[in-house]
Amino acid sequence: MSSEPKNTTTSPSDEIDLRALFVAVGNFFRRLSLNILYLIIFLRNAVFRHKVILIIGGVAGLIGGYAYHNVARPFYTSSMVVNSYYFKGNLIQNAFDNLNELCSEGNHITLGEKLHIDSLSASYLKSFSLEPIISEESILETEALISQLDVGEDARLIESLRSRIAIENQTTYKVIAEVFNNQVFPELDSAVVKFLLENKFIQKRIDVSRIDVRAKADKLRAEQLRLDSLKGLVYLTYAKLAAEDNQGNNNVYVDSEARMLDPLSIFREDLRLYDEEQGLRRKLELRDEIEIIDGFTLFTRPQTPSRKKAMIYGFALGFGLALLLGFLLDFNRYLNQVEAQRNQPQPA
Incomplete structure (x- = not known):
């Protein structure tokens, strides 16, 4: 039984013609280069055709930039970082939104009353903005909590949970202020x-x-008074033992149940309660419910562009608008030519 050899010859149509591929790629880049060249030629011709419009637009932009620099009121930007356990994200944002409304309305009297500054200083305030600052530790805790929840791979639900947790845990914020007079910054810390x-x-x-806090401090003080009574009892017990010349161990029996107490632990506990009470009293006196982590910095360079930059920006804007106008004129001329060709009578 003879077997015929299999035909292993591959037809040319089944193979990738690398030469044709390279030719196609080369043609693509050649056409791309020609189109870029045509665009450059078109721009050059447009510039020469509409040079008067471009010159007028550039000069007008220069004048506009110079005028803007002289008319625009320079303003300064600085920020402060505040922290408080009592902050609530939406509440704080709404409070500063109200301040912004007063700034935009020019209601300097009410704005000054809100911030406890005079109306002249309030007139220098331009705007306020608020940005939450989330620590890396809070981010890690949030991600760990989300990973423990059974939310699957629902990206929208995960993002909603992440935003909700972030809002609830925000205690540190950056307050950004824009003012027309940088001498206002030093008094804005306490004002905010x-x-x-x-x-x-x-x-x-x-x-x-x-x-x-005050109730806890009072309770700690009461505990210290009880310990003082216990210390007095220990003193009496030791005095009695010394009088009887009783050489016992360091444990002292002070009640009918003969419960053993270490006298040193009594003094240590008294010191611990005293330190904790003093810390609470200090907290009440300092009134550090809102902590300023970093106050406003007095910067001397305004955020508005300098005269040179303003004129450059104005020239670029004027030249660009003039160039766009030239393109629109050319396009309108082309449409008129097409319409004229369509309206020409056809030969019989």
Whole structure:
């Protein structure tokens, strides 16, 4: 039984013609280069055709930039970082939105009353903005919490949870202020803190917290008084033992149940309670409910562009608009030619 050899010859149509591929790629880049060249030629011709318009546009832009620099009111930007346990994201944002409304309305009297500054200083305020600052530790905790939740791979739900947790955990914010006079910055630190402290929601939470802290400090003081009584009992016990010349161990029996107490632990506990009480009293005295991490910095360079930059920007804008006008004129001329050709009578 004979077997015929299989035909292993591959037809030319089944193979990739590398030569044709290279030719196609070369033609593509050649056409691309020609199109770029045509565009450059078109731009050059457009510039020569509309040079008067371009010159007028550039000069007008220069004049406009110079006028803007002289008319525009220069402003300065600085920021401060504040931290508080009592902050609530949406509440703080709404409070500064109200300040912005007063700035935009030019209501300097009410703005000064809100910030406890005079109306002249309030007139220099341009705007306020707020940015939350989330620590890396909070980000890691948020991601760990989300990973423990059974949310699958729903990206929208994960992002919603991440945003909700971030809003609830925001305690540190950057307050960005724009002013027309940089000499206002030194007094804005205390002004912003007073403004936040007078918020009814924050003030209520602070009052409740201070009541709790004061109650805890009073309780610690009462515990110290009990320990003082116990220390007196220990003193009497040791005095009695010394009088009887009783050489026992360091453990002292002070009640009927003969419960053993270490006298040193009593003094250590008394010192610990005293330190904790003093810390709470210090917190009440310092009133550090809102902490300034970094205050406003007085910068001397305004955010508005210099005269040179303003004129350059104006020239670029004027030249660009003039060039666009030239293109529109050329396109309109082309449309008129097409319409004229269509309206020409056809030969019989």
